[in-house]
Amino acid sequence: xxxxxxxxxxxxxxxxxxxxxxxxxxxxxxxxxxxxxxxxxxxxxxxxxxxxxxxxxxxxxxxxxxxxxxxxxxxxxxxxxxxxxxxxxxxxxxxxxxxxxxxxxxxxxxxxxxxxxxxxxxxxxxxxxxxxxxxxxxxxxxxxxxxxxxxxxxxxxxxxxxxxxxxxxxxxxxxxxxxxxxxxxxxxxxxxxxxxxxxxxxxxxxxxxxxxxxxxxxxxxxxxxxxxxxxxxxxxxxxxxxxxxxxxxxxxxxxxxxxxxxxxxxxxxxxxxxxxxxxxxxxxxxxxxxxxxxxxxxxxxxxxxxxxxxxxxxxxxxxxxxxxxxxxxxxxxxxxxxxxxxxxxxxxxxxxxxxxxxxxxxxxxxxxxxxxxxxxxxxxxxxxxxxxxxxxxxxxxxxxxxxxxxxxxxxxxxxxxxxxxxxxxxxxxxxxxxxxxxxxxxxxxxxxxxxxxxxxxxxxxxxxxxxxxxxxxxxxxxxxxxx
Numbered sequence: 001x002x003x004x005x006x007x008x009x010x011x012x013x014x015x016x017x018x019x020x021x022x023x024x025x026x027x028x029x030x031x032x033x034x035x036x037x038x039x040x041x042x043x044x045x046x047x048x049x050x051x052x053x054x055x056x057x058x059x060x061x062x063x064x065x066x067x068x069x070x071x072x073x074x075x076x077x078x079x080x081x082x083x084x085x086x087x088x089x090x091x092x093x094x095x096x097x098x099x100x101x102x103x104x105x106x107x108x109x110x111x112x113x114x115x116x117x118x119x120x121x122x123x124x125x126x127x128x129x130x131x132x133x134x135x136x137x138x139x140x141x142x143x144x145x146x147x148x149x150x151x152x153x154x155x156x157x158x159x160x161x162x163x164x165x166x167x168x169x170x171x172x173x174x175x176x177x178x179x180x181x182x183x184x185x186x187x188x189x190x191x192x193x194x195x196x197x198x199x200x201x202x203x204x205x206x207x208x209x210x211x212x213x214x215x216x217x218x219x220x221x222x223x224x225x226x227x228x229x230x231x232x233x234x235x236x237x238x239x240x241x242x243x244x245x246x247x248x249x250x251x252x253x254x255x256x257x258x259x260x261x262x263x264x265x266x267x268x269x270x271x272x273x274x275x276x277x278x279x280x281x282x283x284x285x286x287x288x289x290x291x292x293x294x295x296x297x298x299x300x301x302x303x304x305x306x307x308x309x310x311x312x313x314x315x316x317x318x319x320x321x322x323x324x325x326x327x328x329x330x331x332x333x334x335x336x337x338x339x340x341x342x343x344x345x346x347x348x349x350x351x352x353x354x355x356x357x358x359x360x361x362x363x364x365x366x367x368x369x370x371x372x373x374x375x376x377x378x379x380x381x382x383x384x385x386x387x388x389x390x391x392x393x394x395x396x397x398x399x400x401x402x403x404x405x406x407x408x409x410x411x412x413x414x415x416x417x418x419x420x421x422x423x424x425x426x427x428x429x430x431x432x433x434x435x436x437x438x439x440x441x442x443x444x445x446x447x448x449x450x451x452x453x454x455x456x457x458x459x460x461x462x463x464x465x466x467x468x469x470x471x472x473x474x475x476x477x478x479x480x481x482x483x
Contacts, residue, residue, distance in 0.1 A: 044100075055382060056079075058082045089332070164430035243255060357371065
Protein backbone atom coordinates (compact mmCIF):
# COMPACT_ATOMS: atom_id res chain seq x y z
CA UNK A 1 0.00 0.00 0.00
CA UNK A 2 1.41 3.29 -1.01
CA UNK A 3 2.24 6.66 0.44
CA UNK A 4 0.81 8.36 -2.62
CA UNK A 5 -2.33 7.67 -4.64
CA UNK A 6 -2.56 3.85 -4.61
CA UNK A 7 -3.53 3.63 -8.24
CA UNK A 8 -0.03 4.68 -9.30
CA UNK A 9 3.35 3.19 -8.46
CA UNK A 10 5.78 5.69 -6.92
CA UNK A 11 7.83 7.64 -9.41
CA UNK A 12 11.44 6.52 -9.75
CA UNK A 13 13.81 8.24 -7.36
CA UNK A 14 17.04 9.88 -8.45
CA UNK A 15 19.80 7.32 -8.38
CA UNK A 16 17.36 4.41 -8.54
CA UNK A 17 18.00 0.73 -9.18
CA UNK A 18 20.70 0.32 -11.78
CA UNK A 19 24.25 -0.79 -12.47
CA UNK A 20 25.49 0.18 -9.00
CA UNK A 21 23.76 -2.91 -7.60
CA UNK A 22 23.00 -4.79 -10.81
CA UNK A 23 22.97 -8.35 -9.42
CA UNK A 24 20.68 -7.36 -6.57
CA UNK A 25 18.47 -5.45 -8.97
CA UNK A 26 18.19 -8.39 -11.37
CA UNK A 27 17.52 -10.97 -8.66
CA UNK A 28 14.73 -9.00 -6.95
CA UNK A 29 13.59 -7.20 -10.15
CA UNK A 30 13.71 -3.88 -8.35
CA UNK A 31 13.85 -1.59 -11.39
CA UNK A 32 11.36 -3.75 -13.28
CA UNK A 33 8.78 -3.14 -10.57
CA UNK A 34 9.44 0.60 -10.46
CA UNK A 35 11.14 0.57 -7.07
CA UNK A 36 14.55 1.56 -5.74
CA UNK A 37 16.97 0.21 -3.17
CA UNK A 38 16.16 3.02 -0.74
CA UNK A 39 12.43 2.35 -1.03
CA UNK A 40 12.91 -1.34 -0.34
CA UNK A 41 15.03 -0.64 2.73
CA UNK A 42 12.58 1.94 4.04
CA UNK A 43 9.69 -0.42 3.36
CA UNK A 44 11.40 -3.24 5.24
CA UNK A 45 12.03 -0.97 8.21
CA UNK A 46 8.46 0.34 8.24
CA UNK A 47 6.99 -3.17 8.11
CA UNK A 48 9.20 -4.34 10.96
CA UNK A 49 8.27 -1.45 13.24
CA UNK A 50 4.58 -1.85 12.36
CA UNK A 51 4.58 -5.53 13.37
CA UNK A 52 7.35 -5.73 16.00
CA UNK A 53 4.61 -5.75 18.64
CA UNK A 54 4.07 -9.44 17.84
CA UNK A 55 7.31 -10.23 19.69
CA UNK A 56 5.57 -9.01 22.84
CA UNK A 57 1.93 -9.85 22.12
CA UNK A 58 2.25 -13.46 20.96
CA UNK A 59 4.06 -14.58 24.15
CA UNK A 60 1.37 -12.86 26.22
CA UNK A 61 -1.46 -14.69 24.41
CA UNK A 62 0.20 -18.11 24.45
CA UNK A 63 1.94 -17.70 27.80
CA UNK A 64 -1.27 -16.83 29.63
CA UNK A 65 -2.92 -20.17 28.75
CA UNK A 66 -2.47 -23.60 30.35
CA UNK A 67 -2.63 -27.02 28.74
CA UNK A 68 -4.65 -29.92 30.18
CA UNK A 69 -1.84 -30.64 32.63
CA UNK A 70 -1.66 -27.07 33.89
CA UNK A 71 1.61 -26.32 32.10
CA UNK A 72 2.38 -22.83 30.79
CA UNK A 73 4.91 -21.89 28.13
CA UNK A 74 7.93 -19.85 29.23
CA UNK A 75 7.69 -16.19 28.18
CA UNK A 76 11.38 -15.80 27.33
CA UNK A 77 11.34 -18.93 25.19
CA UNK A 78 8.18 -17.71 23.44
CA UNK A 79 9.86 -14.40 22.59
CA UNK A 80 12.75 -16.30 21.01
CA UNK A 81 10.46 -18.70 19.12
CA UNK A 82 8.30 -15.84 17.82
CA UNK A 83 11.23 -13.73 16.59
CA UNK A 84 13.10 -16.72 15.15
CA UNK A 85 10.17 -18.01 13.12
CA UNK A 86 9.24 -14.54 11.89
CA UNK A 87 12.84 -13.96 10.78
CA UNK A 88 13.22 -17.25 8.89
CA UNK A 89 9.82 -17.29 7.19
CA UNK A 90 9.96 -13.60 6.22
CA UNK A 91 13.39 -14.13 4.67
CA UNK A 92 12.13 -17.20 2.79
CA UNK A 93 9.14 -15.28 1.47
CA UNK A 94 11.43 -12.51 0.27
CA UNK A 95 13.99 -14.75 -1.43
CA UNK A 96 11.63 -17.41 -2.84
CA UNK A 97 8.41 -15.46 -3.38
CA UNK A 98 10.03 -12.06 -4.08
CA UNK A 99 7.13 -10.16 -2.54
CA UNK A 100 7.10 -7.60 0.31
CA UNK A 101 4.85 -9.72 2.51
CA UNK A 102 6.28 -10.36 5.97
CA UNK A 103 5.18 -13.25 8.18
CA UNK A 104 4.85 -13.81 11.91
CA UNK A 105 2.67 -15.61 14.44
CA UNK A 106 -0.92 -15.05 13.33
CA UNK A 107 -3.28 -13.21 15.64
CA UNK A 108 -6.53 -15.11 15.95
CA UNK A 109 -5.08 -18.51 15.25
CA UNK A 110 -2.81 -18.18 18.30
CA UNK A 111 -5.96 -17.64 20.38
CA UNK A 112 -7.45 -20.81 18.86
CA UNK A 113 -4.31 -22.71 19.86
CA UNK A 114 -4.23 -21.21 23.36
CA UNK A 115 -7.95 -21.36 24.19
CA UNK A 116 -9.33 -24.30 22.18
CA UNK A 117 -6.49 -26.75 21.59
CA UNK A 118 -4.16 -26.48 24.59
CA UNK A 119 -6.82 -26.96 27.31
CA UNK A 120 -7.73 -30.33 25.71
CA UNK A 121 -4.18 -31.68 25.30
CA UNK A 122 -0.51 -30.92 26.01
CA UNK A 123 1.32 -27.99 24.41
CA UNK A 124 3.40 -30.29 22.15
CA UNK A 125 0.14 -31.96 21.04
CA UNK A 126 -1.45 -28.59 20.25
CA UNK A 127 1.58 -27.44 18.26
CA UNK A 128 1.51 -30.76 16.41
CA UNK A 129 -1.99 -29.90 15.20
CA UNK A 130 -0.59 -26.63 13.82
CA UNK A 131 2.19 -28.48 12.00
CA UNK A 132 -0.35 -30.84 10.44
CA UNK A 133 -2.43 -27.87 9.28
CA UNK A 134 0.69 -26.49 7.61
CA UNK A 135 1.30 -29.79 5.84
CA UNK A 136 -2.28 -29.75 4.51
CA UNK A 137 -1.81 -26.18 3.24
CA UNK A 138 1.36 -27.22 1.39
CA UNK A 139 -0.48 -30.23 -0.07
CA UNK A 140 -3.24 -27.96 -1.34
CA UNK A 141 -0.61 -25.74 -2.96
CA UNK A 142 1.19 -28.71 -4.53
CA UNK A 143 -2.05 -29.97 -6.08
CA UNK A 144 -2.94 -26.51 -7.36
CA UNK A 145 -6.18 -26.41 -5.35
CA UNK A 146 -5.23 -23.33 -3.35
CA UNK A 147 -4.35 -21.32 -6.44
CA UNK A 148 -7.57 -22.41 -8.13
CA UNK A 149 -9.57 -21.20 -5.14
CA UNK A 150 -7.84 -17.82 -5.24
CA UNK A 151 -8.27 -17.47 -9.02
CA UNK A 152 -11.97 -18.36 -8.73
CA UNK A 153 -12.67 -15.28 -6.60
CA UNK A 154 -14.48 -12.67 -8.76
CA UNK A 155 -12.68 -9.39 -9.38
CA UNK A 156 -15.20 -7.36 -7.38
CA UNK A 157 -14.81 -9.63 -4.35
CA UNK A 158 -11.02 -9.35 -4.63
CA UNK A 159 -11.34 -5.60 -4.38
CA UNK A 160 -13.76 -5.97 -1.46
CA UNK A 161 -11.22 -8.13 0.35
CA UNK A 162 -8.65 -5.35 -0.08
CA UNK A 163 -11.10 -2.73 1.21
CA UNK A 164 -12.09 -4.95 4.13
CA UNK A 165 -8.45 -5.36 5.06
CA UNK A 166 -8.06 -1.58 4.85
CA UNK A 167 -10.95 -1.08 7.27
CA UNK A 168 -9.67 -3.91 9.46
CA UNK A 169 -6.15 -2.51 9.83
CA UNK A 170 -7.60 0.94 10.54
CA UNK A 171 -9.61 -0.57 13.41
CA UNK A 172 -6.51 -2.45 14.60
CA UNK A 173 -4.64 0.85 14.64
CA UNK A 174 -7.38 2.62 16.58
CA UNK A 175 -7.67 -0.17 19.16
CA UNK A 176 -3.95 -0.87 19.61
CA UNK A 177 -3.24 2.83 20.07
CA UNK A 178 -5.93 3.23 22.74
CA UNK A 179 -7.83 5.79 20.65
CA UNK A 180 -10.85 3.52 20.99
CA UNK A 181 -11.31 0.72 23.51
CA UNK A 182 -13.65 -2.15 24.23
CA UNK A 183 -16.43 -1.48 26.70
CA UNK A 184 -16.28 -4.25 29.34
CA UNK A 185 -19.16 -6.72 29.46
CA UNK A 186 -19.81 -5.55 33.01
CA UNK A 187 -21.10 -2.28 31.55
CA UNK A 188 -24.16 -4.17 30.22
CA UNK A 189 -24.31 -2.13 27.03
CA UNK A 190 -24.83 -3.15 23.42
CA UNK A 191 -22.22 -0.59 22.32
CA UNK A 192 -18.95 -2.52 21.89
CA UNK A 193 -16.44 0.34 21.60
CA UNK A 194 -15.89 3.75 23.09
CA UNK A 195 -13.61 6.72 22.58
CA UNK A 196 -10.42 6.36 24.62
CA UNK A 197 -10.48 4.29 27.79
CA UNK A 198 -13.52 5.97 29.39
CA UNK A 199 -15.34 7.79 26.61
CA UNK A 200 -12.76 10.56 26.47
CA UNK A 201 -9.28 11.04 25.02
CA UNK A 202 -6.98 11.15 28.02
CA UNK A 203 -3.26 10.83 28.53
CA UNK A 204 0.01 11.30 26.71
CA UNK A 205 -0.06 8.02 24.71
CA UNK A 206 -3.25 9.00 22.87
CA UNK A 207 -1.75 12.42 22.13
CA UNK A 208 1.32 10.73 20.63
CA UNK A 209 -1.00 8.66 18.40
CA UNK A 210 -3.00 11.69 17.26
CA UNK A 211 0.15 13.67 16.49
CA UNK A 212 1.51 10.62 14.65
CA UNK A 213 -1.61 10.36 12.48
CA UNK A 214 -1.51 14.06 11.63
CA UNK A 215 2.22 13.94 10.90
CA UNK A 216 1.89 10.84 8.69
CA UNK A 217 -0.99 12.28 6.70
CA UNK A 218 0.72 15.65 6.33
CA UNK A 219 3.87 14.01 5.02
CA UNK A 220 1.84 11.86 2.61
CA UNK A 221 -0.04 14.92 1.30
CA UNK A 222 3.33 16.63 0.82
CA UNK A 223 4.53 13.48 -1.00
CA UNK A 224 7.55 13.21 1.27
CA UNK A 225 9.64 10.07 0.63
CA UNK A 226 9.70 7.86 3.71
CA UNK A 227 6.61 9.48 5.23
CA UNK A 228 5.55 6.45 7.27
CA UNK A 229 9.00 5.60 8.57
CA UNK A 230 9.76 9.24 9.40
CA UNK A 231 6.57 9.42 11.43
CA UNK A 232 7.29 6.18 13.31
CA UNK A 233 10.82 7.28 14.25
CA UNK A 234 9.79 10.83 15.12
CA UNK A 235 6.90 9.79 17.35
CA UNK A 236 9.03 7.13 19.05
CA UNK A 237 11.50 9.88 19.99
CA UNK A 238 8.63 12.03 21.26
CA UNK A 239 7.27 9.10 23.28
CA UNK A 240 10.69 8.37 24.81
CA UNK A 241 11.03 12.02 25.86
CA UNK A 242 7.51 12.05 27.34
CA UNK A 243 8.15 8.83 29.24
CA UNK A 244 11.42 10.18 30.61
CA UNK A 245 9.72 13.36 31.85
CA UNK A 246 6.32 12.08 32.98
CA UNK A 247 6.74 8.33 33.68
CA UNK A 248 3.44 7.52 31.94
CA UNK A 249 1.80 4.30 33.25
CA UNK A 250 -0.56 3.61 30.34
CA UNK A 251 1.47 2.94 27.20
CA UNK A 252 0.14 -0.60 26.93
CA UNK A 253 2.36 -3.50 25.87
CA UNK A 254 5.44 -1.45 25.03
CA UNK A 255 6.94 1.29 27.20
CA UNK A 256 9.08 3.70 25.14
CA UNK A 257 12.12 3.63 27.37
CA UNK A 258 15.69 2.92 26.37
CA UNK A 259 16.49 -0.38 28.11
CA UNK A 260 19.27 -0.53 30.67
CA UNK A 261 20.55 -3.73 29.06
CA UNK A 262 19.66 -3.76 25.35
CA UNK A 263 21.11 -7.24 24.76
CA UNK A 264 19.23 -10.40 25.74
CA UNK A 265 20.35 -13.99 25.03
CA UNK A 266 17.80 -16.05 23.05
CA UNK A 267 16.40 -19.21 24.62
CA UNK A 268 15.56 -21.88 22.02
CA UNK A 269 14.05 -24.31 24.53
CA UNK A 270 10.64 -24.56 22.82
CA UNK A 271 11.94 -25.24 19.31
CA UNK A 272 11.10 -28.78 18.24
CA UNK A 273 8.82 -29.52 21.20
CA UNK A 274 6.09 -31.05 19.03
CA UNK A 275 3.96 -34.21 19.06
CA UNK A 276 2.36 -34.63 15.63
CA UNK A 277 -0.38 -37.11 16.48
CA UNK A 278 -0.50 -37.07 20.28
CA UNK A 279 -3.53 -34.76 20.32
CA UNK A 280 -5.70 -37.32 18.55
CA UNK A 281 -5.19 -39.69 21.46
CA UNK A 282 -6.46 -37.03 23.86
CA UNK A 283 -9.57 -35.79 22.01
CA UNK A 284 -10.36 -38.56 19.51
CA UNK A 285 -10.06 -38.71 15.72
CA UNK A 286 -13.13 -36.61 14.78
CA UNK A 287 -12.45 -33.78 17.22
CA UNK A 288 -8.76 -33.84 16.28
CA UNK A 289 -9.59 -33.54 12.59
CA UNK A 290 -11.96 -30.66 13.35
CA UNK A 291 -9.23 -28.90 15.36
CA UNK A 292 -6.81 -29.21 12.42
CA UNK A 293 -9.59 -28.01 10.10
CA UNK A 294 -10.23 -24.95 12.29
CA UNK A 295 -6.54 -23.98 12.27
CA UNK A 296 -6.34 -24.69 8.54
CA UNK A 297 -9.36 -22.54 7.70
CA UNK A 298 -8.05 -19.57 9.65
CA UNK A 299 -4.54 -19.81 8.18
CA UNK A 300 -5.76 -20.48 4.62
CA UNK A 301 -8.14 -17.57 4.25
CA UNK A 302 -6.43 -15.03 6.50
CA UNK A 303 -3.31 -15.45 4.39
CA UNK A 304 -5.29 -15.49 1.15
CA UNK A 305 -6.94 -12.18 1.96
CA UNK A 306 -3.69 -10.59 3.08
CA UNK A 307 -1.74 -11.81 0.06
CA UNK A 308 -4.47 -10.57 -2.28
CA UNK A 309 -4.70 -7.20 -0.60
CA UNK A 310 -0.98 -6.52 -0.28
CA UNK A 311 -0.09 -7.77 -3.76
CA UNK A 312 -2.87 -5.73 -5.33
CA UNK A 313 -1.77 -2.56 -3.53
CA UNK A 314 1.87 -3.20 -4.49
CA UNK A 315 0.77 -3.51 -8.13
CA UNK A 316 2.05 -7.09 -8.40
CA UNK A 317 -1.14 -8.39 -10.00
CA UNK A 318 -2.12 -8.54 -13.67
CA UNK A 319 -5.22 -7.12 -15.37
CA UNK A 320 -7.32 -10.02 -14.03
CA UNK A 321 -6.15 -9.36 -10.47
CA UNK A 322 -3.94 -12.47 -10.38
CA UNK A 323 -0.33 -12.56 -9.22
CA UNK A 324 2.25 -14.29 -11.43
CA UNK A 325 4.25 -16.86 -9.46
CA UNK A 326 1.61 -17.05 -6.73
CA UNK A 327 2.34 -20.74 -6.05
CA UNK A 328 5.77 -19.91 -4.61
CA UNK A 329 4.18 -17.39 -2.26
CA UNK A 330 1.46 -19.82 -1.21
CA UNK A 331 3.94 -22.64 -0.62
CA UNK A 332 6.13 -20.50 1.64
CA UNK A 333 3.00 -19.45 3.52
CA UNK A 334 2.09 -23.11 4.11
CA UNK A 335 5.64 -23.87 5.17
CA UNK A 336 5.42 -20.96 7.60
CA UNK A 337 2.32 -22.44 9.25
CA UNK A 338 4.20 -25.69 9.91
CA UNK A 339 7.33 -23.82 11.03
CA UNK A 340 5.31 -21.87 13.57
CA UNK A 341 4.02 -25.07 15.11
CA UNK A 342 7.48 -26.63 15.07
CA UNK A 343 8.89 -23.69 17.03
CA UNK A 344 5.90 -23.60 19.44
CA UNK A 345 5.10 -20.00 18.44
CA UNK A 346 1.76 -21.01 16.85
CA UNK A 347 0.93 -20.78 13.15
CA UNK A 348 2.96 -18.21 11.24
CA UNK A 349 1.16 -16.40 8.45
CA UNK A 350 1.22 -13.35 6.18
CA UNK A 351 0.89 -10.12 8.15
CA UNK A 352 -1.43 -7.35 7.03
CA UNK A 353 1.01 -4.85 8.56
CA UNK A 354 3.15 -5.49 5.48
CA UNK A 355 1.04 -2.72 3.99
CA UNK A 356 3.14 -0.25 5.98
CA UNK A 357 6.17 -1.27 3.94
CA UNK A 358 4.25 -1.18 0.68
CA UNK A 359 3.15 2.29 1.70
CA UNK A 360 6.84 3.25 1.71
CA UNK A 361 7.18 1.99 -1.86
CA UNK A 362 8.35 -1.60 -1.24
CA UNK A 363 7.60 -3.80 -4.26
CA UNK A 364 10.02 -6.74 -3.96
CA UNK A 365 11.31 -9.39 -1.61
CA UNK A 366 14.30 -7.23 -0.73
CA UNK A 367 12.07 -5.40 1.76
CA UNK A 368 11.41 -8.77 3.37
CA UNK A 369 15.13 -9.40 3.66
CA UNK A 370 15.38 -6.17 5.65
CA UNK A 371 12.37 -7.04 7.83
CA UNK A 372 13.53 -10.62 8.38
CA UNK A 373 17.03 -9.41 9.21
CA UNK A 374 15.63 -7.08 11.86
CA UNK A 375 13.64 -9.94 13.40
CA UNK A 376 16.89 -11.93 13.51
CA UNK A 377 18.63 -9.02 15.25
CA UNK A 378 15.66 -8.84 17.63
CA UNK A 379 16.62 -12.30 18.88
CA UNK A 380 19.50 -10.60 20.67
CA UNK A 381 18.15 -7.06 20.97
CA UNK A 382 14.55 -7.74 21.96
CA UNK A 383 14.51 -4.89 24.53
CA UNK A 384 15.44 -2.39 21.80
CA UNK A 385 13.20 -3.89 19.12
CA UNK A 386 10.18 -3.68 21.40
CA UNK A 387 10.68 -0.13 22.64
CA UNK A 388 8.62 1.39 19.80
CA UNK A 389 5.17 1.96 21.36
CA UNK A 390 2.06 1.04 19.40
CA UNK A 391 1.02 4.70 19.54
CA UNK A 392 4.01 5.53 17.33
CA UNK A 393 3.58 2.66 14.86
CA UNK A 394 -0.20 2.44 14.44
CA UNK A 395 -0.74 5.80 12.66
CA UNK A 396 0.75 4.06 9.62
CA UNK A 397 -2.14 1.60 9.63
CA UNK A 398 -4.76 4.36 9.47
CA UNK A 399 -2.99 6.11 6.61
CA UNK A 400 -2.48 2.91 4.65
CA UNK A 401 -6.06 1.77 5.29
CA UNK A 402 -7.37 4.94 3.69
CA UNK A 403 -5.09 4.57 0.69
CA UNK A 404 -6.28 1.01 0.12
CA UNK A 405 -9.92 2.02 0.09
CA UNK A 406 -9.32 5.08 -2.07
CA UNK A 407 -7.84 2.90 -4.79
CA UNK A 408 -10.28 -0.03 -4.64
CA UNK A 409 -13.83 1.21 -4.00
CA UNK A 410 -14.31 2.47 -7.54
CA UNK A 411 -13.27 -0.92 -8.98
CA UNK A 412 -16.41 -2.69 -7.71
CA UNK A 413 -19.49 -2.93 -9.95
CA UNK A 414 -22.03 -1.46 -7.55
CA UNK A 415 -24.80 -1.75 -10.15
CA UNK A 416 -24.65 -5.57 -10.01
CA UNK A 417 -26.19 -6.44 -6.65
CA UNK A 418 -24.99 -10.07 -6.87
CA UNK A 419 -21.44 -8.75 -6.51
CA UNK A 420 -22.07 -5.44 -4.72
CA UNK A 421 -23.89 -6.97 -1.74
CA UNK A 422 -21.33 -9.76 -1.14
CA UNK A 423 -18.59 -7.13 -1.49
CA UNK A 424 -20.35 -4.95 1.08
CA UNK A 425 -20.69 -7.92 3.46
CA UNK A 426 -17.03 -8.86 2.99
CA UNK A 427 -15.63 -5.41 3.69
CA UNK A 428 -17.82 -4.82 6.75
CA UNK A 429 -17.52 -8.23 8.40
CA UNK A 430 -13.72 -8.08 8.57
CA UNK A 431 -13.60 -5.19 11.05
CA UNK A 432 -16.93 -5.98 12.70
CA UNK A 433 -15.94 -9.58 13.52
CA UNK A 434 -12.22 -8.72 13.87
CA UNK A 435 -11.38 -11.48 11.42
CA UNK A 436 -10.27 -11.56 7.79
CA UNK A 437 -11.45 -15.16 7.55
CA UNK A 438 -14.99 -14.33 8.66
CA UNK A 439 -15.22 -11.48 6.18
CA UNK A 440 -14.16 -13.74 3.32
CA UNK A 441 -16.40 -16.61 4.41
CA UNK A 442 -19.57 -14.56 4.80
CA UNK A 443 -18.89 -12.75 1.54
CA UNK A 444 -18.39 -16.00 -0.36
CA UNK A 445 -21.56 -17.60 1.03
CA UNK A 446 -23.58 -14.46 0.22
CA UNK A 447 -22.16 -14.35 -3.31
CA UNK A 448 -23.12 -17.96 -4.09
CA UNK A 449 -26.62 -17.59 -2.61
CA UNK A 450 -27.36 -14.37 -4.51
CA UNK A 451 -26.06 -15.69 -7.83
CA UNK A 452 -28.29 -18.76 -7.41
CA UNK A 453 -31.24 -16.55 -6.45
CA UNK A 454 -30.68 -14.46 -9.58
CA UNK A 455 -30.63 -17.56 -11.80
CA UNK A 456 -26.96 -17.08 -12.55
CA UNK A 457 -25.64 -20.18 -10.82
CA UNK A 458 -23.72 -21.29 -13.92
CA UNK A 459 -21.53 -18.18 -13.61
CA UNK A 460 -20.22 -19.32 -10.23
CA UNK A 461 -16.94 -21.28 -10.45
CA UNK A 462 -17.02 -24.79 -8.98
CA UNK A 463 -14.27 -23.81 -6.53
CA UNK A 464 -16.51 -21.03 -5.13
CA UNK A 465 -19.32 -23.53 -4.52
CA UNK A 466 -16.88 -25.81 -2.69
CA UNK A 467 -15.42 -23.04 -0.54
CA UNK A 468 -18.85 -21.60 0.30
CA UNK A 469 -20.00 -25.08 1.37
CA UNK A 470 -16.93 -25.44 3.60
CA UNK A 471 -17.63 -22.08 5.24
CA UNK A 472 -21.31 -22.90 5.69
CA UNK A 473 -20.34 -26.16 7.41
CA UNK A 474 -17.80 -24.30 9.55
CA UNK A 475 -20.41 -21.80 10.77
CA UNK A 476 -22.91 -24.59 11.43
CA UNK A 477 -20.45 -26.69 13.45
CA UNK A 478 -21.58 -25.31 16.87
CA UNK A 479 -25.24 -25.98 16.05
CA UNK A 480 -24.32 -29.51 14.96
CA UNK A 481 -22.46 -30.10 18.22
CA UNK A 482 -19.13 -30.55 16.43
CA UNK A 483 -17.05 -27.99 18.33
